[in-house]
Amino acid sequence: MKKKILSIFLAAAMTFGLTACGSSGDTTAAPESAEPAVTEASSASGETPEADAGEEKEPFEGTITIACGPPESEALQKILKLYQEKNPNVDLDIIITQTVTDFETMMTGWIAADTLPDMYIAQVGSVEQGYAANGYLEPLTDPELLDRLVEGDRELISYNGDVYAFPMNMSVSAILVNNGVLKEAGIDLNHDNYPKCWQDLMDLFQKCVDAGIEKPIGLAGQDSSAVTAWTFQYIYQTIYGENPNWYADILRGKAAWNDDLYMEMFNKYSEMLPFIADDALGTASDGMRKKFITGESPIYFQVAGEVGILKELDPDLDILLLPSAFTDKPEDQTIISGFDSGISITKSAKNKDLCMDFLDFITSSEGATILTTTATYLPTTKDNQMELDPAFDLIYNILKNDELPNSPILSRQWIPGVKEIMKTGQQNWFAGEDAKSVADKIQEEHTRLMEADPEWVENFLANYQDK
Numbered sequence: 001m002k003k004k005i006l007s008i009f010l011a012a013a014m015t016f017g018l019t020a021c022g023s024s025g026d027t028t029a030a031p032e033s034a035e036p037a038v039t040e041a042s043s044a045s046g047e048t049p050e051a052d053a054g055e056e057k058e059p060f061e062g063t064i065t066i067a068c069g070p071p072e073s074e075a076l077q078k079i080l081k082l083y084q085e086k087n088p089n090v091d092l093d094i095i096i097t098q099t100v101t102d103f104e105t106m107m108t109g110w111i112a113a114d115t116l117p118d119m120y121i122a123q124v125g126s127v128e129q130g131y132a133a134n135g136y137l138e139p140l141t142d143p144e145l146l147d148r149l150v151e152g153d154r155e156l157i158s159y160n161g162d163v164y165a166f167p168m169n170m171s172v173s174a175i176l177v178n179n180g181v182l183k184e185a186g187i188d189l190n191h192d193n194y195p196k197c198w199q200d201l202m203d204l205f206q207k208c209v210d211a212g213i214e215k216p217i218g219l220a221g222q223d224s225s226a227v228t229a230w231t232f233q234y235i236y237q238t239i240y241g242e243n244p245n246w247y248a249d250i251l252r253g254k255a256a257w258n259d260d261l262y263m264e265m266f267n268k269y270s271e272m273l274p275f276i277a278d279d280a281l282g283t284a285s286d287g288m289r290k291k292f293i294t295g296e297s298p299i300y301f302q303v304a305g306e307v308g309i310l311k312e313l314d315p316d317l318d319i320l321l322l323p324s325a326f327t328d329k330p331e332d333q334t335i336i337s338g339f340d341s342g343i344s345i346t347k348s349a350k351n352k353d354l355c356m357d358f359l360d361f362i363t364s365s366e367g368a369t370i371l372t373t374t375a376t377y378l379p380t381t382k383d384n385q386m387e388l389d390p391a392f393d394l395i396y397n398i399l400k401n402d403e404l405p406n407s408p409i410l411s412r413q414w415i416p417g418v419k420e421i422m423k424t425g426q427q428n429w430f431a432g433e434d435a436k437s438v439a440d441k442i443q444e445e446h447t448r449l450m451e452a453d454p455e456w457v458e459n460f461l462a463n464y465q466d467k
Contacts, residue, residue, distance in 0.1 A: 060354045061089040067097055067106065068121040071308055072341070075374035079367050083358065090354065097122075099225075111136065118349035119359070124156045124165050124342040125412030131344075132159035138345040138352060139164060140359075148363050148381050156412055157342055165342030166363055169377035171303050171409060172395055173233045173324060173336040175201075176310075178298035180318035185211035191394060194322050196330035198268065205275040208299070217272060218297035220288040221281035221430055224423035230272075230301040231426050233324040234265050236336045236407040241327060244467030247414060250446070251457050257422075257446055258439035266435035268326065281431055289313060305340070307391045308376030319391035323404060335398055338409035339380060415456055421445045 068076065073094050080092050095117060097103035103122050110116045116136060122128065131137050139162035140146065146163060150170075157165045175195075182189060187207050195201040208216035220226035239246050239261055249255035256262070277283065277297055291297040293314050301324075310317055323335045343362060345355045361367045365383040372379040373386040388396055398404055411419055425438040450457050 059087040059089065060351075060357055061087070062351045062354050063091045063093050064119060064349075064351075064355060064358055065093040065095065065117040066119040066121070067095040067103065067117045069098070069103075069341075070096055071305075071375035072121045072371065075371040076362075078370050078374060079362060082366065082370075083361050087357075090358070107131070114348070116346040116348045118351070118355050119343060119345050121168070121341055121343050122165075123412075124167055124339055126156075126414065126416060127412075128156070128165055128342070128344070129159045130416065132162075132164040136347055137164045138347055138349065138355075140166060140345070142356070142360075145360060145363060148368075148383070150380050150382055152339055152380070153408070154339075157339060165344045166359065167339035167342040167380050168362075168368065168371055169305065169340040169375070170380050171305065171338055171340030172321065172378060173229075173236065173301075173303050173409065174395065175322040175324060176292070176300055176302055176306060177320045177322060178292055178295055178317065179320040181213070181295035181298040182208070183318070184295075185213060187211060189320060189322070189394075191397060194394060195325040196333050197325055197327055199328075200330070201325040202271065205272070205299075209275070213295070213298065215275060215277040215297055216299050217276045218288040218291050218300035219276050219280040219430075220283050220285040221427070222284045224420075224427045226285055226288060226300075226302075227430050228423045228426045229303075230269065231265065231422075232409075232411055233301055233336060234268065234326045236410060237324050237334050238326045239265070240407060240410060241332055241334065245464075247410065248461065248464050248466070251415075251450065251461055257443040258436065263435065263439060266429065266439075269429075293317060303340075304378060304392070304395070305376065307389060311376065311389070311391075319389075320393070321391055321395045323395065323398060324407075333404055334407040335395065335404040336407045336409060337399075338412075340409075341377070413460070415446070415449050415453065415460075417449050418442075418446050421449075 066076065073096050076092060076094060080090070084090060095106070097106060100123050103120070104127060107116075107120075128137075132139075141162065145166065149166065152170075154163060157163055157167055177189065179189065185208065187204070189204075195204050205216050235246075242261060243249065243255065246255055246261070250257065277291065280288075283291075288297070288300060289310060292300060292310065304321055307319055307321070310319060323333060325333060327333050343359055345352065345359065349355045362371060363381055365381070365385060368379060368381040368383075369385045371377065372381075372384060376389060378392065379386055422442055425433075425442045429435055429438045
């Protein structure tokens, strides 16, 4: 049975420590209602009568250009239909971006050509903060708007104290399981027996093999993000768990990408290799999803938003999300979550008042419920009436009951460019390159990025608070 997400749960769930930064720029007042028409009597007296209490504002007109992913595109079209009931002459020109890299590439082109869209929905992080720092985004200063956001660390949606993106999704990095296939194999995962440490996870893989699922772990070796989904979860949960200041220490020269803490990750990954399909290196993301749906490889690592993609492919899938389980001790297990996709308004927006009003509608109870339900998001607005997919049942209860501490999604604070280097290196290791060689190259390239942008390093460390 689906569970309705309650405001009290959302507020509690997002009190887990996420990560963040701030924003500068001109402040923008909340859009005001259009002035009422002047009657003949008022015109003659030179006075404009005040609007009666409860009088509706004049409708907006115009077209908003907005960039977003496919799930958000579908949601925005549904929201627009409701918005047009009071604003019939407003339309959307939607630009669809397929991936984070796709969006950032398009943004680079738009910035160079001075053709930024009016609004966009994208993953929040240091790149977003860079857009704010360079004056490309409008600060969101309306207190009523920001009051709708559940409690959480706003660093990644802010720059110099101002918020530049309203997050609509609480991302959870997790282990995705085709629960129907595992049940058929006699493996019944529940709140009491889900994997709570590394050995538990390895035991689950072995149970799958014993039940006839020869290669239970799905992996898309052709996609560097898929290859490193497990890696990022390991870093958030295990490496930061051992050293919460790990990346700051790298910038200070006290830690390194090729030290023992990072190298242990390759050892753990190696233990999983026997459970990964032999053709994984040549498999694309769609192929990995196909193997998941058919049950050939019913387990893989990804963010919770992947549930929506899988349900589009097979609405009847019985999916279960498990917390990451890469720590050696059960008592060290955490849940990995943070603010994710956020809505921003650009400085070059043709009609900022219209954009602000549309954002106000999107983040209202009605609009936010449509967006999060359609995109299969975990909502970040307090008043949200979406029904939660059963895939989230286990994680929902863990969050609701505050059963596990939070590991924030911290890689979005790393120096721009290093994630791509790390992903490529991890993919090369999976293809057969020596782990030490891979780690040495990541460290070398990270040093180069630091030397090329010492201001970024200085600003990060100046604003960093040791955990």
